[in-house]
Amino acid sequence: MSTPLISLRGVTKTYGSGQAAFQALRGVSFDIAAGEFVAVMGPSGSGKSTVMNILGCLDVPSSGEYVFEGEQVERLDRTQRALLRRHCLGFVFQGFNLLARTTALENVELPLLYRGLPLAERHAQARAALALVGLTGWEHHTPAELSGGQQQRVAIARAIVTQPTLLLADEPTGNLDSERSVEIMQLLTDLNRAHGITVLMVTHEPDMAAWASRTLRFADGLVSHDSAREAAP
Amino acid sequence: MFWNALLLALREIRRNLLRASLTVLGIVIGVAAVITMVTLGNGATALITAQVASLGSNIVIVRPGQRMSPGQPAGWAPAFKEEDADAILDNVLAVREVAASAQRGSTVSYMTESTFTPVIGTLPNYLDVGSWKLAEGRFFHEGEQRAGRAVCVLGESVRAALFARGSPLGEKVRFRGVACEVIGVLAPKGQSALGQDQDDMLLMPLKSYQRRVAGRRSRQDVGTLLLAVREGQSTERVVREVADLMRERRGIAPNEADNFSVFDTRQISDALSSTTRVLTTLLGAVAAVSLLVGGIGIMNIMLVSVTERTREIGTRLAIGALEREVLMQFLVEAVALSSFGGLLGIALALVASFALTNLLHLPFVLDLQIMLLAFLVSAGIGVLFGFVPARRAARLDPIEALRHE
Ligand SMILES: Nc1ncnc2c1ncn2[C@@H]1O[C@H](COP(=O)(O)OP(=O)(O)O)[C@@H](O)[C@H]1O
Numbered sequence: 001m002s003t004p005l006i007s008l009r010g011v012t013k014t015y016g017s018g019q020a021a022f023q024a025l026r027g028v029s030f031d032i033a034a035g036e037f038v039a040v041m042g043p044s045g046s047g048k049s050t051v052m053n054i055l056g057c058l059d060v061p062s063s064g065e066y067v068f069e070g071e072q073v074e075r076l077d078r079t080q081r082a083l084l085r086r087h088c089l090g091f092v093f094q095g096f097n098l099l100a101r102t103t104a105l106e107n108v109e110l111p112l113l114y115r116g117l118p119l120a121e122r123h124a125q126a127r128a129a130l131a132l133v134g135l136t137g138w139e140h141h142t143p144a145e146l147s148g149g150q151q152q153r154v155a156i157a158r159a160i161v162t163q164p165t166l167l168l169a170d171e172p173t174g175n176l177d178s179e180r181s182v183e184i185m186q187l188l189t190d191l192n193r194a195h196g197i198t199v200l201m202v203t204h205e206p207d208m209a210a211w212a213s214r215t216l217r218f219a220d221g222l223v224s225h226d227s228a229r230e231a232a233p
Numbered sequence: 234m235f236w237n238a239l240l241l242a243l244r245e246i247r248r249n250l251l252r253a254s255l256t257v258l259g260i261v262i263g264v265a266a267v268i269t270m271v272t273l274g275n276g277a278t279a280l281i282t283a284q285v286a287s288l289g290s291n292i293v294i295v296r297p298g299q300r301m302s303p304g305q306p307a308g309w310a311p312a313f314k315e316e317d318a319d320a321i322l323d324n325v326l327a328v329r330e331v332a333a334s335a336q337r338g339s340t341v342s343y344m345t346e347s348t349f350t351p352v353i354g355t356l357p358n359y360l361d362v363g364s365w366k367l368a369e370g371r372f373f374h375e376g377e378q379r380a381g382r383a384v385c386v387l388g389e390s391v392r393a394a395l396f397a398r399g400s401p402l403g404e405k406v407r408f409r410g411v412a413c414e415v416i417g418v419l420a421p422k423g424q425s426a427l428g429q430d431q432d433d434m435l436l437m438p439l440k441s442y443q444r445r446v447a448g449r450r451s452r453q454d455v456g457t458l459l460l461a462v463r464e465g466q467s468t469e470r471v472v473r474e475v476a477d478l479m480r481e482r483r484g485i486a487p488n489e490a491d492n493f494s495v496f497d498t499r500q501i502s503d504a505l506s507s508t509t510r511v512l513t514t515l516l517g518a519v520a521a522v523s524l525l526v527g528g529i530g531i532m533n534i535m536l537v538s539v540t541e542r543t544r545e546i547g548t549r550l551a552i553g554a555l556e557r558e559v560l561m562q563f564l565v566e567a568v569a570l571s572s573f574g575g576l577l578g579i580a581l582a583l584v585a586s587f588a589l590t591n592l593l594h595l596p597f598v599l600d601l602q603i604m605l606l607a608f609l610v611s612a613g614i615g616v617l618f619g620f621v622p623a624r625r626a627a628r629l630d631p632i633e634a635l636r637h638e
């Protein structure tokens with residue numbers, strides 16, 4: 001097997017300190033190869049979001065090692081991590097985190113703006129991304145004018161508009177009905193197959209996890225089950 | 234990078250118009266209040282300075298009756314005689330000239346117009362000693378004074394009341410049965426520092442006044458003596474010497490109080506400038522409060538929006554913005570709003586102080602330094618409170634900023 005896209009070794013994360021300290025991750029290790037489509041499952045509070053935040057370079061581990069494309073992430077400074085987010089990562093937040101009073105189009109084009117793309121290209125790509133998530137015609141609506149499901153899809157469009165190497169999605173179908181959920185799964189599968197984007201997706205629903213090629217199961221801040229390890233004898 | 238920051242900043246301003254306008258309003262209030270107050274204060278000071286200057290320097294004024302301060306009415310006291318004026322000129326060497334004058338309120342008429350004004354009899358040196366200038370015509374000369382000719386010079390207010398159009402020169406005005414030829418008009422001085430219309434008077438030779446206007450009993454009386462002090466001589470000494478001389482001439486016992494008063498224009502200007510100082514301090518305090526209120530307004534708005542903005546910053550960082558790009562955006566936003574507010578404040582201040590100085594008949598004196606200072610302080614508060622919370626937020630890890638509550 002070639003070098004993995006992602007490699008976590010003994011990653012821990014402790015929130016707070018002293019009496020109030022809480023260890024959300026207690027030594028997580030796994031590899032993910034480029035082009036995989038991985039579902040992350042586990043009961044709530046098991047550390048799924050925490051590990052996604054670390055993988056997305058939004059947070060830093062308390063100890064352990066995170067290697068992304070051969071780059072040791074702990075050794076990068078703030079600017080380098082920001083550039084990694086800008087050029088390689090797409091993140092769909094559990095709580096969307098769209099800019100308020102900002103149209104869907106402007107929300108989606110924002111990552112392209114930070115990449116320094118000219119206006120025409122930004123708009124074309126943002127419209128295309130919105131079309132992919134089925135929001136054609138909703139470009140000029142602000143989050144307040146969109147339903148939870150639509151906001152979720154704007155958030156997905158914003159994460160995929162840059163064609164990232166790795167797409168991290170924290171419960172991307174949590175607010176969608178099953179029909180929409182299937183569409184999103186179809187979309188993620190397409191992105192994964194046709195564009196070679198590696199996808200990590202947190203989900204509670206086994207139906208959704210079934211779309212993935214591999215399942216990581218979390219419990220109490222540890223990986224309790226990895227379908228890839230099971231398959232390999 | 235700058236253009237991106239500008240674009241993002243403008244978008245953010247457009248999106249939060251209410252917040253932006255409240256910030257701008259805070260700055261506008263601060264800047265406009267300070268500049269307007271200072272302009273008014275400067276105007277009042279300039280006015281009073283000009284009025285003190287219009288009294289002439291090196292002038293000592295002697296009046297019958299005791300007054301505590303210039304402007305208070307005198308109690309009854311014996312008038313001066315013309316001989317008192319001569320005695321001062323002879324005995325107090327530092328006095329260059331004495332302009333004696335006597336006055337009596339009279340109704341002055343010309344054709345169908347009439348006005349009530351003090352008719353003042355005085356000497357030809359009154360023009361020079363009182364720092365008056367002529368608008369047209371000439372002043373009466375020694376010959377006319379000695380001959381007691383019926384000629385007069387009008388103050389501007391009297392001219393305006395009697396001669397709405399046409400020149401008064403050569404015309405005859407009437408008062409107390411006298412027909413008097415107008416030979417000159419004084420250039421206006423406006424209101425005195427005490428609010429009197431200095432241009433409301435009619436001047437004629439003292440001799441003519443005594444002969445034709447003064448009452449039988451007070452024929453030899455003169456009222457006010459204006460003394461011109463020689464260049465380089467101390468007016469204080471003149472005040473002392475004149476007081477001693479007058480006590481002697483009026484036979485005042487050592488334990489009695491003066492029944493006349495002597496003061497120099499410095500005393501007037503001192504009294505007035507202490508008034509302006511109080512005024513300026515007061516205006517300054519009001520302005521400082523406005524600046525503070527404006528500043529607190531800005532701080533409030535900025536601090537209230539910190540939570541929302543911290544999340545916004547978290548989102549921007551999460552999708553790949555660099556710390557310095559975020560900071561640049563917020564700096565541009567704060568500077569744009571603050572300087573816009575500052576300029577608007579200056580414009581408003583110009584309009585307001587122009588209108589107010591006009592209304593209050595004050596000179597319009599702009600102080601560029603204060604304008605700059607007010608602008609910098611207000612805009613500084615705006616930039617500081619727009620920028621500092623943003624800087625704190627931009628230094629967080631994105632996830633911390635996103636979790637901010
Ligand atoms: N910022 C935080 N401070 C303290 N505890 C936290 C914080 N974030 C998460 N936790 C705790 O860490 C554990 C794992 O959280 P999370 O990764 O969000 O779980 P989930 O698997 O539901 O996404 C939970 O018990 C949660 O209470």
Ligand SMILES: [Mg+2]
Pocket residue numbers: 048049050094170
């Ligand atoms: Mg979670």
